[in-house]
Amino acid sequence: MDTNRLSKNIQMALNEQVTKEAHASQIYLSYAAWADKQGCGGIANFLFRHANEERNHMMKIIEYILKRGGEVQITAIPAPPQNPKSINNCFEKIFEHEVENTKAVYKVAKMAHVEEDWATWNFMQWFVKEQIEEETLAMELIDKIKIAGGENADAASLYSLDRDLENMPDDVASAEDATVENP
Numbered sequence: 001m002d003t004n005r006l007s008k009n010i011q012m013a014l015n016e017q018v019t020k021e022a023h024a025s026q027i028y029l030s031y032a033a034w035a036d037k038q039g040c041g042g043i044a045n046f047l048f049r050h051a052n053e054e055r056n057h058m059m060k061i062i063e064y065i066l067k068r069g070g071e072v073q074i075t076a077i078p079a080p081p082q083n084p085k086s087i088n089n090c091f092e093k094i095f096e097h098e099v100e101n102t103k104a105v106y107k108v109a110k111m112a113h114v115e116e117d118w119a120t121w122n123f124m125q126w127f128v129k130e131q132i133e134e135e136t137l138a139m140e141l142i143d144k145i146k147i148a149g150g151e152n153a154d155a156a157s158l159y160s161l162d163r164d165l166e167n168m169p170d171d172v173a174s175a176e177d178a179t180v181e182n183p
Contacts, residue, residue: 003069010120011070013108014061020104021058022077025051027097030080031090040087040158042166057130064123087158088145095138102131141165 006014032047065072084090105127112120144164148157 004071005068006065006070006120007115007117010108010111010115010117011065013111014065014070014120015073015075017104017108018058018061018065018072019075019077020101021054021061023080024097024101025054025058026077027080027094028054031084031094034083035087035090038087040162042162042164043087043090046165046168057127060126064120068119086151087161088142088151088153091138091141091145095135095142098131098134098138102135105131 004011028047028051032044032051035041035047036044062072081093084093105124109121109124109128112118112124144161145153148154148161153161
């Protein structure tokens with residue numbers, strides 16, 4: 001008796017997303033090691049924590065596939081892209097990667113909607129919300145770097161940013177939680 005509750009297409013798309021999340025973790029690890037080498041231990045700490053978060057996303061999808069009776073297929077992870085040229089470039093590259101990951105999440109959610117796989121559609125809504133937070137966080141960091149001078153940020157500004165990111169919470173307040181009293 002086949003107990004797999006995922007269509008072949010959705011199972012394949014979820015497995016592809018597992019690889020994308022693993023790749024995202026590798027990118028954050030790579031950039032964290034690069035930032036540490038640049039003397040930015042706070043930024044490195046922030047990026048190392050994000051690498052772990054991306055791995056947790058991967059595990060969340062693996063567990064879902066298994067709970068739905070599907071088959072997990074672990075595939076090779078592409079190598080991370082080249083190291084950034086600067087701290088500014090690092091966060092621009094992170095933002096670009098998060099946007100690409102958002103598109104992949106939307107693809108799976110749309111596929112689940114079209115197939116009327118409401119369990120998977122519902123499951124993917126967590127990732128939709130998470131991607132809003134990831135993109136917002138990356139945009140906020142890019143804005144901070146712009147204020148500091150962008151590509152021309154001086155050492156004092158980068159030092160301040162490094163210290164801020166060392167213990168910065170990894171999540172962003174969700175817009176749906178905003179109120180007049182708590183914007």
